[in-house]
Amino acid sequence: MPDDAEVSRETPPPPPTVEGVFASRTALAERYAGLLATEGVIRGLIGPREAPRLWERHLLNCAVLADLLPEDTDVCDLGSGAGLPGLVLAIRRPDLRVTLVEPLLRRTTFLEEVVADLGLSHVTVIRGRAEDLHGLHEFSAVTSRALAPLPRLLDWSMPLVQAGGSLLAMKGSSVREEIEAAREPLRRHGGGAVEVLTVGVGIIDPPTTVLRVESTRSSRLGLGDVPRKDGASPRRPSRRRRK
Numbered sequence: 001m002p003d004d005a006e007v008s009r010e011t012p013p014p015p016p017t018v019e020g021v022f023a024s025r026t027a028l029a030e031r032y033a034g035l036l037a038t039e040g041v042i043r044g045l046i047g048p049r050e051a052p053r054l055w056e057r058h059l060l061n062c063a064v065l066a067d068l069l070p071e072d073t074d075v076c077d078l079g080s081g082a083g084l085p086g087l088v089l090a091i092r093r094p095d096l097r098v099t100l101v102e103p104l105l106r107r108t109t110f111l112e113e114v115v116a117d118l119g120l121s122h123v124t125v126i127r128g129r130a131e132d133l134h135g136l137h138e139f140s141a142v143t144s145r146a147l148a149p150l151p152r153l154l155d156w157s158m159p160l161v162q163a164g165g166s167l168l169a170m171k172g173s174s175v176r177e178e179i180e181a182a183r184e185p186l187r188r189h190g191g192g193a194v195e196v197l198t199v200g201v202g203i204i205d206p207p208t209t210v211l212r213v214e215s216t217r218s219s220r221l222g223l224g225d226v227p228r229k230d231g232a233s234p235r236r237p238s239r240r241r242r243k
């Protein structure tokens, strides 16, 4: 194994499937891949060994999630990190309105820089935790990848999903066992239809597994902040909208 310092930070060439997925947005996707492979690695937002497999394991893996989003959807991506999947969705789909929620300053700084660099005027970056937004915002779709085990993921995500909307969580192969173990929080959060979907067949191998949970509970907006479990007042997130 080479030392991290020896691992290449070169942007890997895009595989042939990239153009079919990103179409007219391919140049933007390539620019983002370049920023991840350079600044993303230098700032420790993505591991150096991820750089050679950026396309398959990260950009394409996330991009196919967009197939599940209807046109003009309001999307909130929780725990975006370096922008996965939220920024990739915004790059592929300019019709979406995408809110990226991430508590760590180092990461939101990178996200804001990428948004400005790529001119993604339909993206909002919020520095804060998912719980900070409860009772203040709701979205048609709440996405995430590698955020938390399912019970906590439901606690953080479902209060942000509007009635009839969906949680869309990128998950691993053990998702069905996770669902079985999370029956109580699913019920408590008004989870309706629960589906395990496979997207990206023929584009990436393995394809992406997505847990979709429909929300059936009525809106809690306007009822004031939802109290946190620890009894503390919710911290107001800082919200920056780019023109």
Ligand SMILES: C[S@@+](CC[C@H](N)C(=O)[O-])C[C@H]1O[C@@H](n2cnc3c(N)ncnc32)[C@H](O)[C@@H]1O
Pocket: 078, 079, 080, 081, 082, 083, 084, 085, 101, 102, 103, 104, 107, 128, 129, 130, 131, 144, 145, 146, 147, 156
């Ligand atoms: C394992 S990383 C995954 C990052 C990205 N989604 C990905 O797949 O590369 C989890 C991210 O969730 C963020 N996070 C942790 N607690 C959170 C919370 N309560 N609300 C929102 N994001 C949170 C972390 O700061 C971190 O960036």
